Amino acid sequence: MEEARQVIAGGTVQVLVVEPYDADGTPCAPFISELRRRGSRILVFAYTIPRQTASQDIAALFHAGANQLLQEGMDDARWPLRAALQAGRDAGVIDDVIGAIRAVAPDTLRPLLETCVRHPEHTSSVSDAARMIGIHRRTLHDRLVAAGHPAPFRLRNWCRVLLAVRLLEDSTRTVVSVALRVALPSEAALRHLLKRYASLTPRDIRTGGEFDRVVRMFAEVVQVSSTTSGRRPSTRTAAARRTPDDIDEPHAALRRVAEPECETSAPLATPLRARLPCPDPPLGARHHARTSC
Numbered sequence: 001m002e003e004a005r006q007v008i009a010g011g012t013v014q015v016l017v018v019e020p021y022d023a024d025g026t027p028c029a030p031f032i033s034e035l036r037r038r039g040s041r042i043l044v045f046a047y048t049i050p051r052q053t054a055s056q057d058i059a060a061l062f063h064a065g066a067n068q069l070l071q072e073g074m075d076d077a078r079w080p081l082r083a084a085l086q087a088g089r090d091a092g093v094i095d096d097v098i099g100a101i102r103a104v105a106p107d108t109l110r111p112l113l114e115t116c117v118r119h120p121e122h123t124s125s126v127s128d129a130a131r132m133i134g135i136h137r138r139t140l141h142d143r144l145v146a147a148g149h150p151a152p153f154r155l156r157n158w159c160r161v162l163l164a165v166r167l168l169e170d171s172t173r174t175v176v177s178v179a180l181r182v183a184l185p186s187e188a189a190l191r192h193l194l195k196r197y198a199s200l201t202p203r204d205i206r207t208g209g210e211f212d213r214v215v216r217m218f219a220e221v222v223q224v225s226s227t228t229s230g231r232r233p234s235t236r237t238a239a240a241r242r243t244p245d246d247i248d249e250p251h252a253a254l255r256r257v258a259e260p261e262c263e264t265s266a267p268l269a270t271p272l273r274a275r276l277p278c279p280d281p282p283l284g285a286r287h288h289a290r291t292s293c
Contacts, residue, residue, distance in 0.1 A: 001031055008035070008042065015085070017045045017070065020057035027057075029064040036065035041096065043088050045070045067091045090181070093166045094118060100162065100211075104219035109149060112140070116159035120183040126152045150221060158218050161197045164190060165214050168205040175202045 001022060007013055016035075018028040032044055046061040049072045058069070068088035070076060075084050094117055101113050115132045116123045123129035129152060130137040140152055149155070160182045167178045179190035194200045198214050205211075 001026060001028075004031070008040070013042055015043045015045065015088075017047050018061065018066070019047050020053060020061060027060070029060040032061065032064035032066060041092060043067050043085070043092050045084070045088060048072070050074070067095075089170070093163070093170075096211075097159075097162050097166050100215045101159075101218075104215060105222050106149075108147060109144075109155065109222060112152070112155060113159055116156045117163055120160060120163065120181070123156060124183050126156065129156055154221075157193060157197060158221060160184070161193060162211075162214060162218060164194065165198065165200070165205050165211050168202050169208060169211060171206060178202075 004016070008016070018032065020029070021027055035042060035044070044061075044066045045068050046058060046066040047070045048058055062069075068084050068091060070081070070084060075081060097117050098114055101117065102110065105113055111133045112129060116129055119132065123132060126140070127137045130140045133140075137152070144150070144152060144155075150158075164178050164182050167173055167181060168175070175187050175190060179185075179187050182190070184190050184193065191201065194202070194205075198210075198217060200210060200214070
């Protein structure tokens, strides 16, 4: 354990593979807990041997803060190991974002926010997000407005921003891969989202230190307004505040980026008669015309 502490103190370790016990028979779970208490973001893999490692030892490692499981003879080959590394990195990022959300967001928002962070691909619309937490989208919108919170689509987009900023801090990830990871259709959509909500570009985020600042910005957004908290708006007020983006649509600007405009506009304003081919004259009329000529 002491050797591992010395190597980690050097600041060059990104991945740590541990077994339930070290060579001296000392449990490794307390060491992982110590790393997490210090705020370490090292990716920790729990390495086990099937039919030899007790289930309680595996549970102890994950309870202490391990990110991913590696099984001897199954996950230690080239491609499974690469997939496990990617999944472990994503799990570590998600844990960081959810930990930041729990520190600043009210309890009433956590189910929605955590669902949007864990499953961005399944919460691309407000209806999908509401369905994931077992509530109707209109009920979700009315409850948030009554409590003085932002609209659901804004909270969902903030989750995308937090997740994207944390992912972009990893220089090995491309901007396109991060956009796809947060369920955006293109790099341009991601750039627009970051600029609109956090006034940042991917280059700004690569320098590091921006995640904490974005979390503080998010904390200001989710503060409950003292003038609206505890009051439920009337049906007319709620309907007046509701916009197409609030109800079910992605952000209008993102939709414009995702759906390119048509290159040529169809002549929809042309009268129907002008667009239909003229019918041929009757046969007798054609014959009369030829004879007269």
